Amino acid sequence: MRSTAHPWWVPYFFVSPFALIFLVFISYPLVESVLLSFEQTYGPKTSVFIGMDNFRFLLKDERFWTAVKNNCVFALASLGLQLTLSLGLAVLLNHPKVKAKAFFRLILYAPSLVGTVFVGVLFNLIFHAHDGLLNSFLRSIIPGFPQDFPWLQNYVMTAIVLSSLWLYVGYNMVFFLAALQNVEQELNEAAAIDGANAWQRFVHITIPAIAPIAGFVVLMSLIGSFQLFELPFILLGRSSGPEDRGLTLVMYLYENGFQVGDLGYASAIGWVLSIILIILAVAQRLMVRED
Amino acid sequence: MRNFLEMAVQLFKTFSLGVRVVLAMAVLSSLLLLFFSHPDRAGLDFWTFSKTHVVMYVPETERWNQRADAREPVRISLLSGESLNRRILSSFQSDTPGPDAVEVYSSIAAQCFKGPLQDVGFVDLTEKIRAEGLASKFNKTSLSPWISRGRNFGLPHDVHPVVLGYRADIIEAAGIDMSAIETWGDFVRVLSPLVRDVDGDGYIDHYLLNLWETQPGLIELLMLQAGGSLFDKQDNLAMDSDVNAKVLATIVSWTTGWRPIATNAPEEDATSNKMRQEGYILCNLVPDWLAGMWEIYTPNMAGKYKLMPLPAWERGGRRVSVLGGTMVGIPRGARDFDTAWNFVKHLYLSREVARQLYRKTRIISPVVEFWSDPVYDEPVSFFGDQPIGKIFIKYAPEVPERSSSAYNSLALNALTHAALKLKALVANEPDMASGRMRSEAKSLLTEAQRTVARQMARNVFLKPTVRGAT
Numbered sequence: 042m043r044s045t046a047h048p049w050w051v052p053y054f055f056v057s058p059f060a061l062i063f064l065v066f067i068s069y070p071l072v073e074s075v076l077l078s079f080e081q082t083y084g085p086k087t088s089v090f091i092g093m094d095n096f097r098f099l100l101k102d103e104r105f106w107t108a109v110k111n112n113c114v115f116a117l118a119s120l121g122l123q124l125t126l127s128l129g130l131a132v133l134l135n136h137p138k139v140k141a142k143a144f145f146r147l148i149l150y151a152p153s154l155v156g157t158v159f160v161g162v163l164f165n166l167i168f169h170a171h172d173g174l175l176n177s178f179l180r181s182i183i184p185g186f187p188q189d190f191p192w193l194q195n196y197v198m199t200a201i202v203l204s205s206l207w208l209y210v211g212y213n214m215v216f217f218l219a220a221l222q223n224v225e226q227e228l229n230e231a232a233a234i235d236g237a238n239a240w241q242r243f244v245h246i247t248i249p250a251i252a253p254i255a256g257f258v259v260l261m262s263l264i265g266s267f268q269l270f271e272l273p274f275i276l277l278g279r280s281s282g283p284e285d286r287g288l289t290l291v292m293y294l295y296e297n298g299f300q301v302g303d304l305g306y307a308s309a310i311g312w313v314l315s316i317i318l319i320i321l322a323v324a325q326r327l328m329v330r331e332d
Numbered sequence: 333m334r335n336f337l338e339m340a341v342q343l344f345k346t347f348s349l350g351v352r353v354v355l356a357m358a359v360l361s362s363l364l365l366l367f368f369s370h371p372d373r374a375g376l377d378f379w380t381f382s383k384t385h386v387v388m389y390v391p392e393t394e395r396w397n398q399r400a401d402a403r404e405p406v407r408i409s410l411l412s413g414e415s416l417n418r419r420i421l422s423s424f425q426s427d428t429p430g431p432d433a434v435e436v437y438s439s440i441a442a443q444c445f446k447g448p449l450q451d452v453g454f455v456d457l458t459e460k461i462r463a464e465g466l467a468s469k470f471n472k473t474s475l476s477p478w479i480s481r482g483r484n485f486g487l488p489h490d491v492h493p494v495v496l497g498y499r500a501d502i503i504e505a506a507g508i509d510m511s512a513i514e515t516w517g518d519f520v521r522v523l524s525p526l527v528r529d530v531d532g533d534g535y536i537d538h539y540l541l542n543l544w545e546t547q548p549g550l551i552e553l554l555m556l557q558a559g560g561s562l563f564d565k566q567d568n569l570a571m572d573s574d575v576n577a578k579v580l581a582t583i584v585s586w587t588t589g590w591r592p593i594a595t596n597a598p599e600e601d602a603t604s605n606k607m608r609q610e611g612y613i614l615c616n617l618v619p620d621w622l623a624g625m626w627e628i629y630t631p632n633m634a635g636k637y638k639l640m641p642l643p644a645w646e647r648g649g650r651r652v653s654v655l656g657g658t659m660v661g662i663p664r665g666a667r668d669f670d671t672a673w674n675f676v677k678h679l680y681l682s683r684e685v686a687r688q689l690y691r692k693t694r695i696i697s698p699v700v701e702f703w704s705d706p707v708y709d710e711p712v713s714f715f716g717d718q719p720i721g722k723i724f725i726k727y728a729p730e731v732p733e734r735s736s737s738a739y740n741s742l743a744l745n746a747l748t749h750a751a752l753k754l755k756a757l758v759a760n761e762p763d764m765a766s767g768r769m770r771s772e773a774k775s776l777l778t779e780a781q782r783t784v785a786r787q788m789a790r791n792v793f794l795k796p797t798v799r800g801a802t
Contacts, residue, residue, distance in 0.1 A: 048335055081792050083447030084425020089792050098790055103783065170596065171612070172603045188535045189595065194546055278598075283546045284749050299418075302425050302446060 078308035085304065095309035105310065107285045108293045109317075111198065115289070116266035118202040119209075124262060126210045128255075131217035132243070146218065149211035157208065161275025164204040168192040168276075193277060197286035201273050208272070209265075213258050220254035221247065256329040263321050267314060270295065290314045375405040376432035376672055379420070381413040385435065388688040389679060396678055403671050406432075413437070420444075423663065424453025432666040433676050435489060438477045438657040438734075439741060445480035446738035448793045454485040454661035455669060461487075469681070473733045474698040478659045480567075480736045486659030487680050488698040490621070491728045494553055494653040497618035497626075500638040500716055502526070502538070502611050510640055516582065519615075519643040520593060526614060527593050542604070542613045544587055544596035545751035548744035549655060550617055555579045556732040557653035558645040562743040563735035569788070571743060571781040577774035579645070580751060585769065588758045605630050617642070619655040620724050624694035627714045634714045639723050652727035654734065696724045703728070739788050746780035 078095055082088040099105050130149060134142055152160070167174045170189040180186045192200045224247055232242050248255075273287040274280075274295075281288035281296075290310060298307030344352065378393075380386060389408050397405045409431070411419065417440045423430030424444055430453075436444075444453050461467055461484055467475060471491050478486035498510060506526060513519050523540050530537040543550050552562060560575035570576075586594040597604035597613055599622060607613050609630065616622070618639060626633065641651035660680060666672045679685055686697035687707045696708065708721030737743070753776050758764055764772075788794070 047339070051339065081790070083451060083793055084421075086425060086427065087447055087451050087793070091792065094790070101786075169603055171607055185534065191596070194596075284752050285745075300443070302421065302443065 074308045074311060077305050078312050080305040082302065082304045084302045088305065091305070095306050096313075098306070099309055099313060104285055104288065104293060105290075108288045108290045111286070111288055112267050112269065112290050114198055115201060115205075115269055116263055118198075119205065119262050119266045120259065122202065123206055123209055124213060124255075124258065126206065127213035127258070128217050130210065130214045131221055132247075134214070134218055135221040146215065150215055151211065152208050153212035155208070157271040158275050160204055160208050161272050164200065164207075165193070165276050165278065168200050170194070194283050194286075197273075197277065197282040201269075201276060201287060204272055204276060205269075209262075213262065216254055216258050217251065220251035224250040252329070256325065260322060260325045263325070264318055267291075267318055267321070290317075373407075375407055376666070376668060376675065378406055378408050378672075378675070379411055379416055379431040379434040380408065381411055381416045381435065381437075383410060384689075384692050386410045388685050388692065392679055392682055392685055393675075396675060404668055406671075406675050420453070420663075423665065424451075427665070430663050430665050432668065432672045433660060433662050435658050435660050436486075438659070438736075441478060441486060441659055441661070442736055442738045442740055444485070445736055446791070446793070449481055449483065451793075452480065452483075452485060453663055453665075455664055455666070456483045456485060457487070457662070457673075458482075458484045460673065466677075469699055469701065471698045471700055471728055471731070473654075473729075473731050474657070476733045477657050477736050478661075486661040487676060489658040489660060489680065490656075490695050491698045491724070491731055492619045492621060492654050492656050492695070493724045493728045493731050494557075494617050494619045494642065494655050495639050495651075495723060495727065496615055496642050497623070497637050497639050497715075498615045499608075499611055499636055501636045502614060510638070513640075513643050515647055515649070516643045516645060520586070523614070524591070524593060527591065538611055538614055539593060539595040540614050541586065541594040542597045542599070542607075542616045543583060543594040545584065545755050546596065546748055547598060548747045548751070551580065551583055551747055551751060552744060553617060553653045553655050554583065556734065557642060557650055559650070559732075561732070561735065562740060562747065563737045565733070565735070567735055567737040569739075569743070569781050569785055571747070571784070572774055572777040574770075574774070577770050577777055580747075580754065580777065581766065581769040581773040584751060584754045584758055584773070585766065588755050589762045600625070609633060617653070617655070620695050620720075621656060621693060623715070623720060624692070627694065627712075631714075635716055637714065638716050638718055639720050641723070641727055650730055650732070652730050654731045657734075690721055694720065694724075696721060696728060739784055742787055743780075743784050746783050747777075749783075750776040750780040 077088075079090060079092060080088040081091050081095070133139065134145055134149075139145070155163075168176075170176065170191045170193070173192070175192065176186075176190050179190070180188075228246050228250075229242050232246055237245070268291055269289045270291040273282070273289060274292055277287045281292055291314070294307045294310040294314065297303045297310065344355075347355065378389070380389070386408055393406050393408055396402055416434070417436070419428070420430060420434055420436060420440065421443060422428045441454075466487070470488055474488040474491050475484065478484055478488065500510075503510060503523070503526070508522060508526075513522055519540070526538050527536060527540060528538065529535060543554075545551070555561060555576050558575050558579050560570070560573050560579060562569070562571050562576075564570045583594075586592065587596075595607075595613060597607045599616075604613075608616070609632070618626075623639065626637070642653060644651050660676045662669060662672045662676065681699060683702055683705065686699060686702045687705060689695050689697060690707055694712075696703070703725045708725055709719050710721065711717035712720050750773070754769070754773055757772055758769065
């Protein structure tokens, strides 16, 4: 048995680097941001205590609600389209008859290595009304297709969702693929012998087996959807698009905090966003637990 | 203490060689940072975002630094526009290190005017300008974007008058005499026959104007030309005026309906250059800086364009407007205000710099006495040998006055909303009578104004009665 004779302060000494970093870089900013959300500021130097005014204004702020709506639409599209496609591709790739799995996995995963800013720039060119690749293609196959179809003006959310599909479908597919590869084949084989068809095996064996990973992917996608910033910001030319059709909560926070200089209002937005994310995370945990 | 050292040594001995090296490097680099911090550089820093400005300013700065009475040398630093904006706002709002003099866009200057007057990051130059009689040296309306609550925080770098640029090769070949166009009504009537499908592919090949609801800067430009504005001289909202409603309704009628004459090609975009080159857009609203950019970035278009005054909204009306602007200001944190002030005057009141500015960028100087300089009479081959400097200068005194409101960008955003809503209404009812369009435009502008007013009302710093700002 090793001796434990050491001065009383030794454990504290070892814990102190973490404690110091946690206090300075996490706890202090958190407390400060709570205080800021009750102030109106012009940069950090100039501030006035205004009580709940930021939150009261937030509730009546049309732009804030537009951002909430846009985030919700994007989150629904992410869950509905992105995860369905990711799972579908993973199931396809997991099929024993598919050859060159590693190659397809790389091809599908590659877009997520590119970086959101680059994807924004790329899709801005693709969706360009006059000379974009998409419109040029559609004009060539659909007679009478509008000359300058305004994707980035009238169909902003569609454009954002399509860009994000390209970016994230392969990324989420990797998680599903890993989960599918851990599904016990004996169960599938036994069910097949008992007469279960492919769909029944998928619903009753595969889905329950991958549920924990699926839950994780759903939660991450939801959080990511509410943190959406770079993609629409770059895609729409560092703006929120016409009529704020591409405005997201983080964009609105950024605009208020770093362009307008009202850190108080930005903190209030940040806290409301945090509360939304906490509610979503708790709800997701509860649902997974019930399952 | 001895215990502690013994423990530390014992602990160190338990580490592998790699960990020991990393630890030693961490300690060493921390000590280096602690004891060898970067010394303050002597002299004054002048920040700008324009490479062309740097090229012009460097020789003048060298001359300045060699002057016997130059107390401190001045250094010119080139920063990208975005990082300059970010750093200057951080410098003002958080006391991070900043320059001793800086050139900023009008939109950034307006951001600096959002807080309490005493917290504006630039030195108030009002008294200096008055005492030295500088106001009369500059084009009168070019000072307005740099004045907030009656106080002047900068000297204007430019005037930026806007005229009409047109594809002379296509329009004149069609036998159209542009000098006969006096109003926007004439413009549409005379040029509309050119909006057509030339090659028979089912798509229009020429539009008359680059203008769209999502380009609020251009809508504001036309409102200013017509005598309207988003804010009045006291920075109160004035969005829902009859003039603004008339302009907005007219613009939407140009972009929407049975026979639109305008299309969307945001400037400074490679695709818009291509659209101009193809003749897809025949006319543009051209400030002096854009004329210079066209020359630099699309030299293959030389000789195809000409400039003329804007068509007026009414016969005898104003034939010019304004777009963009830059000022030079001196931050409160400047180490030597007098030297910085004398240096910026040296640059901005230099005839040679004004000449270079025009030759390299086509931007005309805001200093009125320089307008007689022969440089502005030089023919410019890109514009069919027109002396474009003379055209800009002729209309420069009529450039409309602008507000410096920090809420201008928000108002522009609200203006886009109103324009798009009106566009949607007209798209559903292409035969809408012009009178009804104007009344719809007015009510949409009133709604937009209310949105901006709500945001303005919550700014406690702009209310003179507010106490307790720390």
